[in-house]
Amino acid sequence: GENVEQHPSTLSVQEGDSAVIKCTYSDSASNYFPWYKQELGKGPQLIIDIRSNVGEKKDQRIAVTLNKTAKHFSLHITETQPEDSAVYFCAASIGHAGNQFYFGTGTSLTVIP
Amino acid sequence: DTEVTQTPKHLVMGMTNKKSLKCEQHMGHRAMYWYKQKAKKPPELMFVYSYEKLSINESVPSRFSPECPNSSLLNLHLHALQPEDSALYLCASSPPSGYTGELFFGEGSRLTVL
Numbered sequence: 001g002e003n004v005e006q007h008p009s010t011l012s013v014q015e016g017d018s019a020v021i022k023c024t025y026s027d028s029a030s031n032y033f034p035w036y037k038q039e040l041g042k043g044p045q046l047i048i049d050i051r052s053n054v055g056e057k058k059d060q061r062i063a064v065t066l067n068k069t070a071k072h073f074s075l076h077i078t079e080t081q082p083e084d085s086a087v088y089f090c091a092a093s094i095g096h097a098g099n100q101f102y103f104g105t106g107t108s109l110t111v112i113p
Numbered sequence: 114d115t116e117v118t119q120t121p122k123h124l125v126m127g128m129t130n131k132k133s134l135k136c137e138q139h140m141g142h143r144a145m146y147w148y149k150q151k152a153k154k155p156p157e158l159m160f161v162y163s164y165e166k167l168s169i170n171e172s173v174p175s176r177f178s179p180e181c182p183n184s185s186l187l188n189l190h191l192h193a194l195q196p197e198d199s200a201l202y203l204c205a206s207s208p209p210s211g212y213t214g215e216l217f218f219g220e221g222s223r224l225t226v227l
Contacts, residue, residue, distance in 0.1 A: 032214050034215065034216065036218075042220055042221070043117075043119075043203055043218035043219050043220040043221045044156065044203070044218045045218070046215055046216070049215065087153075089155055089156075093214065093216075100158060100161070101158075103155035103156055104155065105154075105155055106153070106154070106155055108153075
């Protein structure tokens, strides 16, 4: 089955700096890679995703890159703000309904004002 | 409107109680999921329903019993739970096959077993 590894497990940055979280996956059949943000006491919220036919996707301050050959994908947050502080999970899936989503172990991001 | 609604938000139960968690979505999604999440850990898949049929059961103990009465509702019936079952239970849904496959989560039901 699929195995998703995520690094780092914790990350502290100064407000305004960039944050990068990296994930690797093992199953070359995976073709959909979402990122979730989970704030304390809440459910995970989908913040950005990328499919295997795309190398990069950007949405305002967040961007995701995918390297299919190396089987890794990364989340980039620029101009970080205190409200970006949360736990971030990457995931990999074969992208259609009813399939499993394999999650990384999570990164606890703290943005220091 | 990407909304998955879970009730109750908090539940405390004894080991001999019977209770249920409920989940509802009106996005036309045909796959619905139950996940269990412990503190500081990723969500752990329990069950998947696809078109109202149980398609994945991740070897979950029988004290957890899922039910999908229709395409919008998903229940998780709880009976004779153990203290180690205390966790955040997350419901999620995703669009029908052929669509983009995004997984949308509810806010979760925080379960405490005494």
